[in-house]
Amino acid sequence: MVGQLAADSIERRSGVSLWRQIADKILHAIAIGDFAENAALPPEVALAERYGVNRHTVRSAIAALVQEGVLRAEQGRGTFVLSRKRLSYPIGARTRFSAGLQGQASERHIVLLASSVEPASQRVAEGLGLARGTNVIRLETRGEADGRPVSRAAGWFEARRFAGIDAAMAQTGSITASLARFGIDDYLRQSTMLSARHADAADLADLDLQPGAIVLVTVAVNVTPDGQPIQFSESRFPAERVELKLSAL
Amino acid sequence: MVGQLAADSIERRSGVSLWRQIADKILHAIAIGDFAENAALPPEVALAERYGVNRHTVRSAIAALVQEGVLRAEQGRGTFVLSRKRLSYPIGARTRFSAGLQGQASERHIVLLASSVEPASQRVAEGLGLARGTNVIRLETRGEADGRPVSRAAGWFEARRFAGIDAAMAQTGSITASLARFGIDDYLRQSTMLSARHADAADLADLDLQPGAIVLVTVAVNVTPDGQPIQFSESRFPAERVELKLSAL
DNA sequence: TATAGTTGTCTATATCAATAGACAAATTTA
DNA sequence: TAAATTTGTCTATTGATATAGACAACTATA
Numbered sequence: 001m002v003g004q005l006a007a008d009s010i011e012r013r014s015g016v017s018l019w020r021q022i023a024d025k026i027l028h029a030i031a032i033g034d035f036a037e038n039a040a041l042p043p044e045v046a047l048a049e050r051y052g053v054n055r056h057t058v059r060s061a062i063a064a065l066v067q068e069g070v071l072r073a074e075q076g077r078g079t080f081v082l083s084r085k086r087l088s089y090p091i092g093a094r095t096r097f098s099a100g101l102q103g104q105a106s107e108r109h110i111v112l113l114a115s116s117v118e119p120a121s122q123r124v125a126e127g128l129g130l131a132r133g134t135n136v137i138r139l140e141t142r143g144e145a146d147g148r149p150v151s152r153a154a155g156w157f158e159a160r161r162f163a164g165i166d167a168a169m170a171q172t173g174s175i176t177a178s179l180a181r182f183g184i185d186d187y188l189r190q191s192t193m194l195s196a197r198h199a200d201a202a203d204l205a206d207l208d209l210q211p212g213a214i215v216l217v218t219v220a221v222n223v224t225p226d227g228q229p230i231q232f233s234e235s236r237f238p239a240e241r242v243e244l245k246l247s248a249l
Numbered sequence: 250m251v252g253q254l255a256a257d258s259i260e261r262r263s264g265v266s267l268w269r270q271i272a273d274k275i276l277h278a279i280a281i282g283d284f285a286e287n288a289a290l291p292p293e294v295a296l297a298e299r300y301g302v303n304r305h306t307v308r309s310a311i312a313a314l315v316q317e318g319v320l321r322a323e324q325g326r327g328t329f330v331l332s333r334k335r336l337s338y339p340i341g342a343r344t345r346f347s348a349g350l351q352g353q354a355s356e357r358h359i360v361l362l363a364s365s366v367e368p369a370s371q372r373v374a375e376g377l378g379l380a381r382g383t384n385v386i387r388l389e390t391r392g393e394a395d396g397r398p399v400s401r402a403a404g405w406f407e408a409r410r411f412a413g414i415d416a417a418m419a420q421t422g423s424i425t426a427s428l429a430r431f432g433i434d435d436y437l438r439q440s441t442m443l444s445a446r447h448a449d450a451a452d453l454a455d456l457d458l459q460p461g462a463i464v465l466v467t468v469a470v471n472v473t474p475d476g477q478p479i480q481f482s483e484s485r486f487p488a489e490r491v492e493l494k495l496s497a498l
Numbered sequence: 499t500a501t502a503g504t505t506g507t508c509t510a511t512a513t514c515a516a517t518a519g520a521c522a523a524a525t526t527t528a
Numbered sequence: 529t530a531a532a533t534t535t536g537t538c539t540a541t542t543g544a545t546a547t548a549g550a551c552a553a554c555t556a557t558a
Contacts, residue, residue, distance in 0.1 A: 011450060014460025015272070015313070015545095017515060020264025024447050031444075043534060054517045059535085064264070075535045076524030088442070091495060192495035193337070195280075196445035196463050196488040198273050201260065211263025214445050214463055239445040246340060246441035246495055262514070266545060292504060303547045308505085324505045325554030 010051055018053055019060035020212045025051075026065060027240045031086045041071065041079040068210050087150055089237065091218070092247035095189045096176055097143050097151070105145035109173045113206070114140040115166035117159050124156045127221045127232035135159035139169055142206055149207045150242050153235035162230075179230065187230060190223040196239065207238050214239040259300055267302050268309035269461045274300075275314060276489045280335045290320065290328040317459050336399055338486065340467070341496035344438045345425055346392050346400070354394035358422045362455070363389040364415035366408050373405045376470045376481035384408035388418055391455060398456045399491050402484035411479075428479070436479060439472040445488065456487050463488040 010021045029035055041047070044062070048055040062079055065071040073079045090100045098108045116138050125132040136156045143151035155175070157165055161182070168178035179187060199213040207215070215236040222231040237244065259270045278284055290296070293311070297304040311328055314320040322328045339349045347357045365387050374381040385405045392400035404424070406414055410431070417427035428436060448462040456464070464485040471480040486493065 011453065011460035012516095012544095015266040015269025016447065016461040017264040017266070017544095019515080021447065023264070028446055045534085056518085057516055060515080062535095073535065074525085076526075076533080078525090078534065086444070194443065194465070194493040194495060195335070196465050197277055198265065198270065198463070204260065211260035212265040214447070216443070216445050216465075244443040246443060261546095264515095266514095268545080294504090305548085306546060309545085311505095322505065323555085325503080325556080327504065327555095 010053070016212070017060075018051075018057050019064065022047070022051055022053070022058060022061035023064045024212075026061065027070065030070065030081055030083065031240060031243075033085045035081045037081055037083070039081050041081065043078065064210055083241075086241055086243045087145060088245045089150070089242050090245045090247050091189070091192060093188050094186075095220075098174065101145050101150075107147070108143070108145045110169075110175065111142045111144060111173070112139060112166065112170045113142055115169070120156070123219075124232050127219075128156065128158060128229045130158060137162055137165055139166060141169070148241065149238070151235050151237050152203060152206045153233055155231050155233040157231055175231075184224060184230060186225055187222045188225060190221045190227075190229070193219040194244070195219075199236075199238070203236055203238075207236070209238055209240075216242070216244060218244075259302070265461070266309075267300075267306050268313065271296070271300055271302070271307060271310035272313045273461075275310065276319065279319065279330055279332065280489060280492075282334045284330045286330055286332075288330050290330065292327065313459055332490075335490055335492045336394060337494045338399070338491050339494045339496050340438070340441060342437050344469075347423065350394050350399075356396070357392070357394045359418075359424065360391045360393060360422070361388060361415065361419045362391055364418070369405065372468075373481050376468075377405065377407060377478045379407060386411055386414055388415060390418070390424075397490065398487070400484050400486050401452060401455045402482055404480055404482040406480055424480070433473060433479060435474055436471045437474060439470045439476075439478070442468045443493070448485075448487070452485055452487075456485070458487055458489075465491070465493060467493075 010018055012018065026041070035041065041062075042050070044055050044058050047058045051058070062071060062073060066073055070081070070083050071079055072082050087101060087104050097110055101108045117135055118138055119133040120128065120130055120136045122132055124136060125134060128136070130136070137159045139155045139157070141153050141155065142149055143153070165178050165182065168181050169175070172178055195217045196214055197217060199207070199209050199211075199215045203209060203215050204211060204213070216239050218235045218237075220233050220235070221229055222233070223229050259267055261267070275290070284290065290311075291299070293304050293307050296307045300307070311320060311322060315322055319330070319332050320328055321331050336350060336353050346359055350357045366384055367387055368382040369377065369379055369385045371381055373385060374383060377385070379385070386408045388404045388406070390402050390404065391398055392402070414427050414431065417430050418424065421427055444466045445463055446466060448456070448458050448464045452458060452464050453460060453462070465488050467484045467486070469482050469484070470478055471482070472478050
């Protein structure tokens with residue numbers, strides 16, 4: 001069976017180019033499983049007709065997705081899907097990166113990109129229940145599954161209580177393991193705020209995205225089982241590679 | 250205090266025009282509360298300098314937001330913020346439209362846009378635990394808060410069990426009240442999948458959005474307290490007006 | 499009432515995005 | 529092998545996007 005592509009129209013003079021809109025549609029179709037891995041896309045002329053655009057416009061969209069590593073074009077044969085559908089990242093009471101992606105990716109880990117000590121901003125202080133300006137440690141991390149970046153996060157911890165968590169993080173590649181060194185053997189997700197926006201320049205670089213991509217943004221507070229805030233975090237997930245599965249929390 | 254606007258750079262030849270990217274940034278800044286209601290935006294020349302673009306490009310962005318009802322420009326005085334920050338829509342075990350927005354909007358209701366009976370598609374059948382092709386009632390609805398569209402949803406119910414729910418919905422303007430007529434006095438959110446994408450033509454029209462806008466998409470199943478699926482739904486929320494608050498479920 | 503600061507309008511130019519058509523190059527199929 | 533199908537490349541044209549500069553119109557303030 002040939003994959004389905006939504007026939008609904010695309011918007012002209014919207015500030016988003018037609019090729020970008022078409023690329024998004026193809027990504028979406030792949031993400032929801034309309035095209036299996038290695039499946040052939042409809043030929044360029046068919047796509048052009050379906051969307052009511054010129055063949056060259058479709059070619060621009062395909063070129064972007066080839067560049068992005070999603071498609072592979074072969075002269076004379078066709079254009080084929082490389083990447084599989086989106087990962088499903090569970091968010092619940094016990095949100096854990098590696099455990100959550102178990103079964104969906106054979107290799108998963110968190111890379112520590114940078115760390116620093118800084119005075120808590122308004123929202124970080126509020127989230128952690130600290131006075132504004134209290135020193136906090138910020139960990140900048142990237143989550144990877146089978147070598148693909150699937151999340152980019154900043155996490156804040158009270159500096160006094162968690163001195164050295166940056167080194168622990170670099171060593172273990174796991175938040176859970178790092179917190180264990182500070183006597184925290186369990187922690188719960190207290191709250192999660194969720195929004196979405198276009199990826200900014202930093203997101204594009206860190207997550208290996210193409211301009212115009214969308215990121216899901218979660219802002220969360222983790223607490224000990226008795227309700228003491230230990231971590232405030234903001235995570236970005238590329239919407240084209242990840243969807244969030246909200247489970248019991 | 251002058252509001253903060255992220256200084257991070259914007260992407261050229263990304264398929265998303267510069268004016269659209271700048272408009273998104275301003276929207277984001279307003280949404281996270283960097284500009285209060287009626288606050289003045291920095292002057293056009295300052296914005297142009299901050300983003301490294303021409304003043305006319307900034308003007309295009311502002312023009313789009315004025316058109317959208319977010320900003321108001323006054324010659325000789327400045328450009329001012331009209332709309333408030335995003336609504337926070339709670340998603341949890343008992344996700345209810347009206348109750349969830351209580352305190353954030355004085356008036357909230359659901360409008361029934363259309364309804365139909367159709368054979369269940371693959372995913373609807375799976376969600377409701379029915380055989381594919383079983384007749385289901387589809388309700389197309391729009392959620393409004395203080396007159397602004399904040400959600401657009403399609404809900405599916407087994408046609409046999411819920412015959413007449415469309416009329417009930419049109420009459421009551423509430424899913425909860427409509428289900429009560431069928432003897433369901435309580436229901437729970439069983440699962441929620443969350444993703445994000447660009448708004449399509451239908452979203453733009455139904456939610457009164459400008460092209461290029463982003464929508465958050467939830468796909469959920471509601472069940473009776475004893476676990477019987479009663480409703481499968483797909484909802485779209487405009488990311489510029491709504492963020493999702495994930496609470497205990 | 500000047501003056502400075504701000505948005506609004508106009509002209510001009512360069513680049514990107516999209517359309518149009520033709521044909522080459524590679525692959526598959528009859 | 530020949531024909532059909534598909535992606536790749538080229539030229540040309542049009543409209544949208546972005547830059548640049550100048551000045552008008554309006555507002556607030558010294």
